[in-house]
Amino acid sequence: MIGSRETRSAKIRQNLGHPVVDADGHWIETAPVMKGFFLDFVKDLGGPELAARFESAGGLDYDDTVLRPWSRMSEQERRELWTTRPPWWTLPSSNTLDRATAHLPNLLYERLDDFGIDFAVLYPSRTLTTPAIKEAELRQIACRALNVYHAELYGGYGDRMTPTAMIPMHTPEEGIAELEHAVGELGLKAIMINGLVHRPIGDAGEANSMHGQQPNWGAGSGERIDTLGLDSAYDYDPFWRRCVELKVAPASHTPGMGWGSRRSISSYVSNHIGSFGASMEALCRSLFLGGVTRRFPELSFGLLEGGVSWACELYAGLVSHWEKRNAQSIHQLDPARIDRALLLDLFDRYGNERMKKEGEAIATAFQSLEPEPPDLDEYAACEITQKEDIRDLFVPRFYFGCEADDPMVAWAFDERINPMGAQLRAMFSSDMGHWDVPEMSGILEEAWELVEDGNLDEAGFRDFVFTNPVRFYTTVNPDFFVGTRVEAEAAQILATGSE
Structure with missing residues (x-):
């Protein structure tokens, strides 16, 4: 046994009186092993020609498909094509034990008690952007192969950990197809959707591409971001409905680098800071204003690795915008309501000579600033009649993955600040396996600093790491934790019946 059980995280866990559930840990793909499995799978499914296409495109290896192509470019080429600096040196190296732990499920299983973690839901690392591969056939087969591979690799450890299935979302149909295979045939119970789909605008070609091969997370100047809800190219309701039927809650872990202001050609740090928050905010805002949580009140959405501070701002913004721009109050902003006579009088009394001379033109301009919009109620899809509806459609429907070193978790639980005394659903997400976790055994210890520093009470901490x-x-699968170490305690949470 490598585990020591003497770590401070283990001692904190022993004193908590409740389990710790990691909502977002990470495995690291072992490329040489995975590549052999993957090519054999593709060959069996699509023949040797398809396998050869995958291999020539770099397969699924992040280094071959993203990092090395960027590194081979000259600085001038990067600037001419404005090729986003991808992540580099992002995996544990000096701590060899932790690095091996992220590769080996049996070793992770043995060490979880050292980390103070009772159960972990695991997400990919080097293949995180697989659901964003642009070519449909390659994308769909790649997701299926990886789901089969990880179901096999992690299948014997279900009492302490579970892998997520990768679900491509370029169309609802491809999402449903892989959902049914991953859940119905492989028995996976957690899913990761591609929350942002980069689509071409009009006939836009491959401008700003990396020699015709864009990084999977990036967007060129001729592309737009489809966020699956508001203004989407497709109606994704059939997919959300199938999630309910198959009893899986969709979570997104889609990176936010490579589009918007996070397109530095030289600095990964510049691109990375706030990137997951930007990605999650775009998806959350779209799902809410697109009315998805109104039409599917039984479904919840996980928004991972972006923290929760952006969600506090979004929630407050949705409330304040509705108060001033709802279907009734919006009429206060109608230019036709300007009192023409009063306006002329005020300009005549207080304006300079130039203003007085143009008084009639000014009055006309004030009343014809813009035509009446086709829709006055931008919250119509949500059917909001009072601000409490926003709270009820937002707070229990969205869950936010927050890392242990994030002090802004406290904001989510601060009823004094959040409108209507809301507590947003922040979830403990270890991010183990990545560069920002220098010591896996110190993750829970770092999270506990929220309590030690007086920013979160123990009840809030329980909600954060367990409830x-x-x-x-x-949310839609009350049996999710059946057969796990936390089965009894999870059942107690469900028995309360509160959202």
Whole structure:
């Protein structure tokens, strides 16, 4: 046994009186092993020609498909094509034990008690952007192969951990097809959707591409971001409905680098800071204003690795915008309501000579600033009649993955600040396996600093590391934790019946 059980995280866990559920840990793909499995799978499914296409495109290896192509470019080429600096040196190296732990499920299983973690839901690392591969056939087969591979690799450890299935979302149909295979045939119970789909605008070609091969997370100047809800190219309701039927709560872990202001050609740090928050905010805002949580009140959405501070701002913004721009109050902003006579009088009394001379033109201009819009109620899809509806459609429907070193978690639980005294659903997300976790055994210890520093009480900490992760994963599947170490305690949460 490599585990020591003497770590401070383990001692903190022993004193908590409740389990710790990691809503977002990471495995690291072992490329040489995975590549052999993958090519054999593709060959069996699509023949040797398809396997050869994958291999020539770099397969699924992040280094071959993204990092090395960027590194081979000259600085001038990067600037001419404005090729986003991809992540580099992002995996544990000096801590060899932790690095091996992220590769080996048996070793992770043995060490979880050292980390103070009772159960972990695991997400990919080097293949995180697989659902964003642009070519449909390659994308769909790649997701299926990886789901089969990880179902096999992690299948014997279900009492302490579970892998997520990768679900491509370029169309609802491809999403449903892989959902049915991953859940119905492989028995996976957690899913990761591609929350942002980069689509071409009009006939836009491959401008700003990396020699015709854009990084999977990036967007060129001729592309737009489809966020699956508001203004989407497709109606994704059939997919959300199938999630309910198959009892899986969709989570997004889509990176936010390579589009918007995060397109530095030289600095990964510049591109990375706030990137997951930007990605998650775009998806959350789209799902809400697109009315998805109104039409599917039984479904919850996980928005991972972006923290929760952006969600506090979004929630407050949705409330304040509705108060001033709802279907009734918006009429106060109608230019036709300007009192023409009063306006002329005020300009005549207080304006300079130039203003007085143009008084009639000014009055006309004030009343014809813009035509009446086709829709006055931009919250119509949500059917909001009072601000409490926003709280009820937002707070229990969205869950936010927050890392252990994030002090802004406290904001989510601060009823004094959040409108209507809301507590947003922040979830403990270890991010183990990545560069920002220098010591896996120190993750829970770092999260506990929220309590030690007086920013979160113990009840809030319980919600953060246990109640909220349980709520999310059992939203449509009350049996999610059956057969796991936390089965009894999770059942107690469900028995309360509160959202």
